[in-house]
Amino acid sequence: MILRLLIGLVAALAVGVGGFFGWAARHGSIAPLAAPPAPKSFDAALVERGKSLAALGYCVVCHTRSDGPALAGGRGLPTPFGTVYATNITPDPETGIGLWSEAAFRRAMHEGIGRDGRHLYPVFPYDHFTKVTDEDVRAIYAYLMTQKPARYTPPANELGFPFGVRQLLAGWNLLFFESGRFVPDPKRDEAWNRGAYLAEGLGHCGSCHTPRNAMGGLIKDRKFAGATIEGWHGTALDASSPAPIPWTADALLNYLLDGREAQHGIAAGPMTPVVDLLADQEESDIAALAAYILSFQTGRPDNSADAKAFAESRQLVNTPGAAVPDMDPALRPGYAIFMQSCANCHRKGERFTPLALTSTVNGPDPRNVVQIVQHGLRPPRASRGFTMPAFGWMSDKEMADLVRFLRAQFSRNAPWADVDGAIREVRSQRH
Ligand code: HEC
Numbered sequence: 043m044i045l046r047l048l049i050g051l052v053a054a055l056a057v058g059v060g061g062f063f064g065w066a067a068r069h070g071s072i073a074p075l076a077a078p079p080a081p082k083s084f085d086a087a088l089v090e091r092g093k094s095l096a097a098l099g100y101c102v103v104c105h106t107r108s109d110g111p112a113l114a115g116g117r118g119l120p121t122p123f124g125t126v127y128a129t130n131i132t133p134d135p136e137t138g139i140g141l142w143s144e145a146a147f148r149r150a151m152h153e154g155i156g157r158d159g160r161h162l163y164p165v166f167p168y169d170h171f172t173k174v175t176d177e178d179v180r181a182i183y184a185y186l187m188t189q190k191p192a193r194y195t196p197p198a199n200e201l202g203f204p205f206g207v208r209q210l211l212a213g214w215n216l217l218f219f220e221s222g223r224f225v226p227d228p229k230r231d232e233a234w235n236r237g238a239y240l241a242e243g244l245g246h247c248g249s250c251h252t253p254r255n256a257m258g259g260l261i262k263d264r265k266f267a268g269a270t271i272e273g274w275h276g277t278a279l280d281a282s283s284p285a286p287i288p289w290t291a292d293a294l295l296n297y298l299l300d301g302r303e304a305q306h307g308i309a310a311g312p313m314t315p316v317v318d319l320l321a322d323q324e325e326s327d328i329a330a331l332a333a334y335i336l337s338f339q340t341g342r343p344d345n346s347a348d349a350k351a352f353a354e355s356r357q358l359v360n361t362p363g364a365a366v367p368d369m370d371p372a373l374r375p376g377y378a379i380f381m382q383s384c385a386n387c388h389r390k391g392e393r394f395t396p397l398a399l400t401s402t403v404n405g406p407d408p409r410n411v412v413q414i415v416q417h418g419l420r421p422p423r424a425s426r427g428f429t430m431p432a433f434g435w436m437s438d439k440e441m442a443d444l445v446r447f448l449r450a451q452f453s454r455n456a457p458w459a460d461v462d463g464a465i466r467e468v469r470s471q472r473h
């Protein structure tokens with residue numbers, strides 16, 4: 043991280059030390075409006091479109107603190123550099139964006155610069171929103187300006203030195219940010235381009251599914267290769283997808299609309315609010331998203347039959363007195379916990395996805411399993427029946443035994459390297 047920071051600082055130096063801070067502050071303030079625009083001044087159809095687009099950008103997920111008013115900010119977003127609090131984007135004139143002109147709002151979305159000219163942290167995904175058309179930004183502006191104003195100032199950010207110095211973001215932008223609207227690829231069809239526009243822009247799928255470098259910049263040539271996000275692992279969506287049964291367009295469509303898919307499993311953690319908001323989008327748009335994502339998975343061999351046979355052979359039955367399967371003695375404590383706490387639901391013949399078919403158990407990172415066992419599952423809106431209780435009461439040792447057993451029983455992949463580290467990290471997260 044230090045090395046990257048140095049590179050950033052050298053880049054800053056290249057611009058000239060004296061000039062840097064002046065250059066970094068070159069974005070002026072855009073004059074505030076005299077008063078918030080009257081909600082009636084916005085076309086109703088535009089507001090309606092803006093509502094749907096705002097849902098696709100999950101604005102409400104980040105900009106609402108638990109039990110706080112929608113869009114009023116205050117949710118702390120953890121980053122490797124500290125916590126950044128989402129701002130109030132209701133039209134309150136003093137604490138929100140009520141006095142922001144459309145031009146100021148557009149500049150924030152496209153360039154990551156606040157109305158007063160300060161740099162915004164890229165936890166606000168302007169590196170994706172820069173792709174969004176002016177028309178779509180206008181609709182989102184109309185929607186936000188017609189929402190109920192809430193008077194609330196979020197807490198100050200908690201960032202260690204030097205990350206609290208916003209001007210340094212000019213160096214970050216220079217290295218990692220490319221401003222510019224989405225450009226369709228004429229070699230691809232309309233659905234693919236629509237999907238690309240949605241995924242790369244408002245949907246910002248890459249912000250959780252594409253790995254970042256030590257300075258938090260997206261690694262562009264590893265798009266959708268999987269990433270760590272908020273103590274979870276954003277599963278790889280490229281050809282390295284760990285899903286034992288390859289994703290198809292229909293399976294992705296169903297997963298994104300219902301929040302679960304019979305042969306792949308359920309959306310969990312940070313993916314749950316995503317599917318909850320996608321469920322209201324046009325089906326043709328979700329199909330386009332699916333087509334775009336799937337285009338990163340070409341060349342995956344289809345070994346479905348084999349994966350299903352393996353899953354079937356590993357399902358457990360918990361009939362009293364059933365023989366304990368042959369296994370490494372080190373796995374027995376985990377097996378005992380599974381039979382006692384999990385097998386009632388996750389056993390052969392249940393209507394749930396066999397664990398052996400999920401990316402959760404087959405992926406390269408144990409975090410998602412630990413998170414799900416620790417916190418249980420709040421199922422997506424469209425799959426309400428699928429709840430799972432939390433098992434946070436287990437000791438670290440029990441959790442570790444269980445997680446190691448799950449991997450050995452339900453996956454043919456190598457054991458996870460750092461189960462204890464994942465458990466420590468998940469259990470130390472603030473909630
Ligand atoms: C992943 C979380 C996240 C999402 C999703 C998100 N934001 Fe933000 N947004 C933030 C954070 C954090 C900040 C504060 C950044 C800072 O202080 O530098 C912010 C800042 C902003 C600002 C600047 C406001 C100000 O007072 O400076 C605007 C405008 C904004 N967001 C609009 C939106 C809109 C519109 C959407 C949906 C299309 C959206 N955001 C989605 C996290 C998010």
Ligand code: HEC
Pocket residue numbers: 302306307308309380383384385386387388393394395397400401402403411414415419427428429430431433444448
């Ligand atoms: C009361 C029922 C219930 C119990 C008990 C239960 N689960 Fe679950 N679990 C569920 C449901 C429902 C789902 C979602 C399944 C689906 O979508 O097919 C789930 C999903 C999961 C997943 C995610 C699978 C995926 O789709 O990615 C894991 C991992 C998991 N459970 C592990 C466990 C473990 C380990 C235990 C025991 C400590 C346990 N569960 C106990 C109901 C239960």
Ligand code: HEC
Pocket residue numbers: 241245246247248249250251271274275276277278279283284285294297306307308309310311312313314316331335400401402410
């Ligand atoms: C806020 C972070 C976040 C965003 C934004 C996000 N995802 Fe996810 N996604 C995750 C996490 C974390 C997981 C792993 C947990 C789980 O299985 O639900 C996941 C899982 C998935 C899966 C399941 C993969 C598998 O093999 O089981 C798919 C498919 C997916 N996301 C697609 C998308 C698409 C498409 C978008 C953009 C429209 C998107 N995600 C946006 C965090 C995110």
